Amino acid sequence: MRKNDLRARNHAAYWAFLVHRLSGLALALFLPAHFWALGHAIQGEASLDGFLKLADNPLFKAGEWGLVILLSLHLVGGVRLLLIEFKPWSGLRKDWVALSLGAGLCTGLAFMLSLFS
């Protein structure tokens, strides 16, 4: 790796790119499983309940919590990209990088509060 590459990677915008890509990848792979789980309702309420009972354990909850955080990171990171691409140029909008981390944190905390309420 060239020295220049390392410098380019030690930058908030690079980390924002990596978070956006990894969160997008995780969400994309999760979606078919999510749809499959909801599809249980086709066999009626008991089938959906069966799945929800299976999912009612700390491991699943931790996974859901992670996904909710990834979704909010991807949301605000994506809005940042749309602003960069569609609004008049004003740099890499690093304030939105910070904002997406804040949104991820807030959503994660709100979800956890709801889980325990």
Added chain:
Amino acid sequence: MSQSLSVVTQAKLWYWQRISAMVLALCVIVHLVGIIMAVRGGLSGAEVLARTQGNWLFGAFYAVFVLASTVHVPIGLMRIAEEWLGWRSRSVVIAAWLFAALLAFAGLRAVYAVVMPGGAA
């Protein structure tokens, strides 16, 4: 982007990715608020279906959400496959189409499953 796609197609994909992102941004905000409200006090099949069955507004919203995801997700996955795996042949486009078909089918099936009054069975 894939070497098997023309520059015009690549530009169109970029555009579709952004337009779908704008729709998804609104959907995701509603979805996140819904999730946080729904998980309070735990989830049960009866509680979920009481909210969703026969709720056509809910169904229309989630159908739009599924279709926007169907556009957005395969384009993003194709980019990752190309940039990180070096998968740039025609087959990556076919794989993206197959993933889109999977999302559309499974997603709309899931919406149907929770919205149909009295259970879809």
